[in-house]
Amino acid sequence: MGMFDSVYVPCPKCNTEAEFQSKGGDCCLENYTLKDVPNNVLSDINRHSPKVCSECGESFYVKVKQEKPAIRQYDNFIERTIRQRIEVVIGKPNDDSDDDDEEDDW
Numbered sequence: 563m564g565m566f567d568s569v570y571v572p573c574p575k576c577n578t579e580a581e582f583q584s585k586g587g588d589c590c591l592e593n594y595t596l597k598d599v600p601n602n603v604l605s606d607i608n609r610h611s612p613k614v615c616s617e618c619g620e621s622f623y624v625k626v627k628q629e630k631p632a633i634r635q636y637d638n639f640i641e642r643t644i645r646q647r648i649e650v651v652i653g654k655p656n657d658d659s660d661d662d663d664e665e666d667d668w
């Protein structure tokens with residue numbers, strides 16, 4: 563068994579917290595919630611998704627939407643703000659029926 567970090571995500575149906583494991587970060591057995599999870603941990607959060615809720619049996623995963631970066635240019639530097647929207651979604655990753663994502667890989 564390797565090391566990983568844990569992110570506690572509430573079930574969208576009954577609100578029971580489920581543990582999502584990620585190897586995207588430093589893997590120091592840290593515990594996070596969706597409010598404080600670092601980006602690198604978040605990037606791997608669906609490695610075991612969908613998660614089945616131990617309470618109600620619903621399957622769900624965490625969907626991260628990258629919004630377009632806001633770029634502001636100053637005299638000698640460029641500021642790039644990347645915003646993410648995190649949603650907890652019922653279902654399996656990759657079966658987006660309402661797909662309005664434009665996923666640019668960058």
Ligand SMILES: [Zn+2]
Pocket residue numbers: 573574575576577578615616617618619620
């Ligand atoms: Zn549940």
